[in-house]
Amino acid sequence: MAIVLCVLASARSEGYTATLLDRVIEGIKSIKGVDVEFVNIFDYLPISPCISCWNCARNDDHRCTLDDSMGRMGEGELVNKVLNANGLFIAQPVYFTRPPASVQLFFERFYPFMWSGELNGLPFASLSQAANNGGTRMADWEMSKWAFTRSFKYIGGLPVHMVQYDEACVKARDLGKKLAEAALEDAEERFTVTAFDKYMGTDGNPWDCLDGYVDDLTNGTRSYKGSLVEHALSHGTVKKEEAVNLLRNAAEELKLMLQYYEVGDRVKAKEHLIKMRTYWSPATIKEFLDDDLNQ
Ligand SMILES: Cc1cc2nc3c(=O)[nH]c(=O)nc-3n(C[C@H](O)[C@H](O)[C@H](O)COP(=O)(O)O)c2cc1C
Incomplete structure (x- = not known):
């Protein structure tokens, strides 16, 4: 069984971002052999910013020593879910044309995995939803950059303004399916990302x-x-x-x-x-x- 970790990065658990994530989850669940682990990131806050202590670089298993859900030497509740996942999906509202602070905190704490390499090749996709004057593509661009710097296997990003809500629901479902298929492959064996794959892989990506x-x-x-x-x-x-x-x-x-x-x-x-x-x-x-x- 493959597991896709779906992270809702909106405090409004029934807001626009959440309803779009529901469509993604439908898509994921439509693929046999794939299960969803849903988390609202607000249930795991506060997540400390990285304090640049370099402990993760120094200790042999490259774990974070901070005492929160992304730390505790890999035993933090949220980081544990990340480590167990075969795919990662982030659904975020757009704040000031960017990912919200919770997503920045979450990804900043992936620094240990830069040293361990164990999340290299993790299938990753996201959606960035805005309802006001926009910036969804700019936020999506940032997510694609996270995928590159974290050496994820980038499956796709969905920038959504609420004026596009109906078609976005269909696309969200399709993106969920695509991520689920990649998660199934990941459960068999994680994709080995060479430097060539990593750099060439950004061709045509938002970033x-x-x-x-x-x-x-x-x-x-x-x-x-x-x-x-x-x-x-x-x-x-x-x-x-x-x-x-x-x-x-x-x-x-x-x-x-x-x-x-x-x-x-x-x-x-x-x-x-x-x-x-x-x-x-x-x-x-x-x-x-x-x-x-x-x-
Ligand atoms: C701090 C903050 C910053 C925001 N910045 C933007 C923005 O740059 N562009 C935009 O279109 N909407 C912006 N919005 C509106 C949100 O994108 C909108 O409320 C969104 O639908 C929230 O999703 P939710 O229903 O999941 O909370 C902002 C909202 C907040 C609270």
């Missing part, structure tokens, strides 16, 4: 990693000159020898990534983005985080 990282890594310049790597090397703001050597390799990959990006070869550009980050991330850890991690 595509290439455009985001080109902007971010170049500090908005879209060229090597002015990029974070170039800045670090030319200003000597990274000092440790090992980190500097890693940065030099990152610089070469960044230049190649930008060359391919400029001519529109997104596959090659992403290949070099992947390589670039295999140098950039360890370089920044070595320079700025190693001391905290090894305390």
Whole structure:
């Protein structure tokens, strides 16, 4: 039996978000062999923000030591449900064009799984519902970014404004079915997410990693000159020898990534983005985080 954890991130348990989640749950339950575990996230608050103690990075089983439902060394009630799930669905209202604070708190506390990798490949889908002046697509974009940064298997997102409610009910049901099918596969064996899958997998998603990282890594310049790597090397703001050597390799990959990006070869550009980050991330850890991690 596969289990899909459906998280309602609205305090209004019979509000618009909840009624749309009901349609998703109908879709999930229509697939034989899949069960639903429903939670209202408000029943599990307060969830503490991550306090950057690095305990999860240091302890061998990569568990969170905070004393709340997302912690207790993996025994917190909510995190336990996440660990047991074969699929995760978040239904959220849109607040100020974004996911609500409860969702941010929830996902922020997935940092232990970045170290353990055990939720990599978890099938994930969401819906983002708004009733006023909108922002559903912007909130959906954020969910797709969570899927990327958490290495989930992204099944889809449904941005809904209440003017589209009727057709959204049908789409919600279909999205539930799709997630349930992926959960069944997960129950057999979790999908192994390679770096290639992860980066190429954002093609066509609301948030595509290439455009985001080109902007971010170049500090908005879209060229090597002015990029974070170039800045670090030319200003000597990274000092440790090992980190500097890693940065030099990152610089070469960044230049190649930008060359391919400029001519529109997104596959090659992403290949070099992947390589670039295999140098950039360890370089920044070595320079700025190693001391905290090894305390
Ligand atoms: C703090 C807050 C911020 C909101 N921001 C937006 C917004 O940016 N865009 C929008 O269309 N609606 C916004 N709304 C309205 C909600 O999206 C709307 O009330 C939604 O239907 C709530 O879902 P619910 O019935 O599940 O509570 C906001 C509501 C609250 C309480």
